[in-house]
Amino acid sequence: MPLKNQSVDIQKIEKEWRSRGFQGGLWMDPPGQVWKDFIHNVDELVMVIDGEVEIEMEGSACFLQIGEEIFIPANTYHTVRNIGKEKSRWLYAYKLK
Template identity: 50%
Template sequence: MDMEAIQQDWARRGFSCGLWIDPPGQVWRDYTHPADELLMVMEGELELEIDGRTLRPRLGEEVFIPARARHTVRNVGGGTARWLYGYRR
């Protein structure tokens, strides 16, 4: 996956793009944001809960999280997880 190409694509669509790195077992519980968010797993295994729905996105799969949706992100793999996130500008 070409991170630069993803950043350019997301920018064209009005989103920022940053890289987040989590150790095994890290949990970000019950977050909400005032803007729409995109998330894409670059390495590792994440589990997401978005308004009560559970997802396990594949590497390179883009996930849309609507503004104000309550969501939790968990690194459920045995190693480091690297994922891209971006907010609508």
């Protein structure tokens, strides 16, 4: 897992995720943005590239380190928050059916 001052190789991550059957993109959020109680009918992966992001699932919140991957199972309510003072960027990908 990269340290805060290191960068994530986005192309490498996207290639690795594709090999696991996931496809997605890069998302950016302004400070204070909250995506509350989202749910998808497919599995999702999320990885923070820049900023401070917190994800809450099933009543439990976790702070994602830059380069840390989190798996969100299909049909799981989840909330994503930019808790930092600057924009956040994160990769997301959904399992292809």
